[in-house]
Amino acid sequence: MGGYTGQVNLTISQGARMMFYVLYPNETSFKTVEEVPDYVDKATAYFFVMLILEMLISAVWKGRPLRVNDGLTSLSAGVMSRLPDVAFRGVEVTTYIYVWNNYRLVELPWDSPWTWWLTFLGVDFAYYWFHRMAHEVNIIWAGHQTHHSSEDYNLTTALRQSFLQKYFSWMFYWPMALLIPPSVFAVHLQFNLLYQFWIHTEIINNLGPLELILNTPSHHRVHHGRNPYCIDSNYAGTLIIWDRMFGTFVAEKDKVVYGLTHPINTFEPFTVQLQHLIYIWKTFWSTPGFSNKLSVIFKGPGWGPGKPRLGLPEELPKVTGDEKPYDPEQSKAVQIYSCIHFILLLAIYQHMFAAKHILSPITILGRILYILLMLTSLGFLLENRAGAAVLEMFRCFAFLLLQKYGFLATDIPVLTSICEVIFSICAASWGLKAISQRMFKMKKED
Template sequence: MAETMDLGSVSRGFRAMFSMLSPNESSFEKVEDVPPYVQQATPFFVGLMVLELVLGTLKTGGSVVTISDGITSISAGMISRLPTLVMRGCELTAYMYVWDRFRLVELPWDSAWTWWFTFLGVDFCYYWVHRFAHEVSVLWASHQVHHSSEYYNLTTALRQSLTQQFTSWIFYMPLALVAPPAIFAVHIQLNLLYQFWIHTELINDLGPLEWIFNTPKHHRVHHGRNLYCIDKNYGGILIIWDRLFDTFALESDKVIYGLVYPIRTFEILRVQLHYYFYLWRKSKYYKKINNKLSTFFKGPSWKPGKPRLGDHSNNPKVTGKEVPHDPSWPLHLQVYVVVHFLLVLAVYHDMLSQLTILGMTGYILLTLTALGYIMDQRPTAAFLEMLRCVIMVAMLRFGYMKPLLPSLSVPTEVRLRIITDPTSSSAGSWMKMYDYDSMEKQSKFICVLPASL
């Protein structure tokens, strides 16, 4: 029986990745009964990314993902989920508040009609979440994170914003007047999971499905910085909304991915926050209050005298010969970054109490920032990484991370030794390599590149 249940769980988890669950198996009366589909999808994320890597290598003769870009994308995904570790998601919290106080009708939670209505409602609302995130600069400041990669692969799907969830909930509130929260909690997860597999270049035309569903072919256009790709194909699961509202474009010329003005960095906090600083600087150029406000609430390309969304014809020309940002860096640093990234990834999945979560959230942010500095080859990377390693050694030695270690057959003290010894060595190595005379001088481990926040 246990084996059958396990197989059933695997089947449901895999089908959830493609929003292929039936109403009977995914309708719940209470929000507390809704499975954490996104959390349970981690093995499928990993499996599909490995499969894409293998098939991509066989098909193209090269890798479809680089270490630097892949780690940056996964790091963004980790950061985007941190708020949900200490509180329920903003979308669901706000949704339940409106439902409890202002609902107009109470559709039956166990009706297939309610399930399908909510499916369409969530996808329709997501279209507008997504469209506004491109057409309103202050919302684009959060969403640009997802578009910052110059590659297009399954790790790109995980490159999510820390701040977008704090505004996206607004667009789902009309649905909260009629659709039960538990059914909404199902579909908000399934809608997100569906969008994972469409981030690949390995799948081409899917025939008649292209008319109704969002597919890799359609979503590649959305991620392009070619002129014909800008502000197109916003759909989540369905592409019909784009066809209805005239935001649809077919893939034609070779798609060049990334931001119109690439940021060319792997430092995760800079990826997350740089556009907010840009908007602030841009607004300071204007003296009129209406121009200052327009900087934040009109399109990213807007300037005084231009339409609401600006003039995209002034964007840098795309030639099709653009090369993604992938600076060369020593193999030993690549191994170092991967090892320490895997360590913090293990910590991320094993956080427990609220107090531990808050402390470890800070440590995770410090680690991902330090690894980004290394990948960017910044002069100050050695100092920051030395500091991070010292903090981790102290946390391990004083037992603050013992509750976070996975329960394996190996004794805890052995696991501590396995992690602590290389971390201590890392701290010592960075300490020896760092030039204390100036934080702006070149570390013997790090190549100097012009990089600044």
Template sequence: MDGSLVIGVLTRLRRLFYAVTPNETSFPTVEEVPKYVDEAIPFFIGLIILEIPILYLRGKRLPRFNDSFGSLANGILSLLHGLLFRSVELTTYIWVYEHWNVIDLHWDSAWTWILGFVGVDLGYYWVHRCGHEVNLMWAGHQVHHSSEDYNLVTALRQSTIHRYVGWMFYLPLALVMPPSVFLVHSQFNLLYQFWIHTETVDTLGPLEWILNTPSHHRVHHGRNRYCIDKNYGGTLIIFDRMFGTFAKEQEEVVYGLVHPLTSWDPINAQICHLRYMWTAFKETKGFQNKLAVIWKGPGWAPGKPRTGLMEDIPDIHAPQEKFDRQLPLWINLYIWTHMLLLIVFYGILAHFKTENSPYISLTGVVFIVFTLSSFGALYDHRSRASLQETVRCFVFLLIVRGFATPSAVSSSPGLSLIALYLASFAIWFFVCVRQISVKIKAKSS
């Protein structure tokens, strides 16, 4: 293997662990900052695959088809805004820096880089803490906690709305820190948090005092009482120790929400707490109490402390039965084959975002959302699932007919894709007809 290729692979791999130097990650402008997260996607996939045999050899729980779908589907949903809009977080940060910057720090200074490292992580700590202690922000962040499994795929389970309220916590940095430095560290802070979503690593010795580790983050994802509202750090754990929100891993962690979801529908996962808040808002008496439903903690109710009472949290211990609905192997393989195609479809839309018309981008986003909803309905055993999947396959064929060029359709990949969707349409059309005939016979008997 070529030496430069090996060095390139190792360089991108160590970026996942924030193992970089100021010299190699400092840039004068935002435009020159590499897309570190995009470059890490192949390593995300490789590590997710590598984790499975390690979990098996260690006797740990393996990723489930349905839960992994939920994580990946919510991850895709969280990216769709990028096909239609610019980054709210970065755009706002640049505006504040250009209008309110009070200290001109040099972008190529090691001290500026260190300030960026610590400052972004401190900002993340408060974004994350408010994501648990402010109900409106929890409505977004709860998506990430909705998995009852804990593995590298869980790291991909993200909110579509949390970023629209989290940007304000980083704005104080814009008073002094160049946007390029902020962009570098916000990416690395996110990358670092991928690998800590695993049960394959126990503890890291003395590093546990300084860094956020898999052990610390397992506690954060737990619904045992000792885990609630603990360990908010991104890269560092020192702010949790400073502000009294640290907890060490003790008994086996039970993962997920205090009130677990009973659905694999990613759309439901994104909006379920907003629906709950709206109901609570309508039923709560008094204007101030109604506002408190939004700004106080998810466990708050009139007469209770701001973040609720710990006594209201069920005192649970492992093992706990997980929500699970099984599908035949062929449907799981079908869903994951089409999920792979959907990821490729998203990648094409993202790559040609600047060249696509808004109508093409919007059509692509709607199709992706409809697809994920359809697969969620299959995993939830919804009565509409077969019909929805039939319609989805038919709509895809219409999209190909309306938007694809003749050369693309007649190519080998194009013909193979059309054949796959024609076969998929035929399968689900047959299933629909069979279900209807069974219902007719049941009514007539």
């Protein structure tokens, strides 16, 4: 198996500082990539502590409780985006190592603070340009749009990631591989991502002088807006100085309305991930002329024949501030059920990452397929889709079969027995609901 294998144990202080990019060179310098910890995996507990704090503050202080459907969809996308990392080292690090091994010009010392700080700037600079191209090149936007599809803005939105995006970003980091060791790059690649978690919130307003240098919640709220003044701005990862330097900085002013300019109105995870790629495919074949077909892929999402590279701003849908997010009515019981089963899924997900070096490939594949089935069924439930009851019944039976044959086995016999009872009851309940719905439909048709 690939991936980070370093076994560094972080203190609580280090874990908290990790989320804000304030670990120091002497704490985070490693000679080889294999020694680099999986900081993103270690951050999981901190993600959820911060999520819970934000939910409490938002509900009690702001009077805005988290929307379960949108929040779970964002978390589902985060889980989905990490599944390839169970079996493979990230493509960004793999390709970086290839360039380093074959084409490096200089070998900077891995344990030098100067190398550490240079890498901090290099990764952030490369991220700015990748992020900017992700908004200006349609095929890259097909991956990145997942992150922007939420119509809410909170810490769950930070985790709404695309499993496609990493297959476009690697090329922007290649120049660094000519001189910076992969182990140093692998550390900063993770920290740059983790820093961007806390800025996805509405409970932090202005941070004073820090707004001049750092990417902050205020700056990033603008980036996630679909108001005309927000489009194509504030691409920073950690430092907002790049936007100020290259003319893409916009300060927060009017109320920000979040989401895509053309909302997708779905919680089904594969649609959330792939809908724009499907759009590109259809547009490619329906657009006449070879050069126009290439433009569909490599120009901006708003481009069309006869238009500028990034499209016409006046064609963007008007935003009044009164828009209501996609929010199909759902019972509290189904919301609570969805949350409980998602938490159970996270236990499977976390164990898979923790034990990936001892699990067989067929066991990992079985777990990945189950997770994808669970996320799809969850999306159907949150949308009240036809067939949701049948799919959830099938998902519960799948859990029981996978557990019986060892693919989802635990080392705690009592827990296994409890799961058997719970999922048997759930399967039977959803089966009865499916039959009831079918009978009602037949009666209505008669």
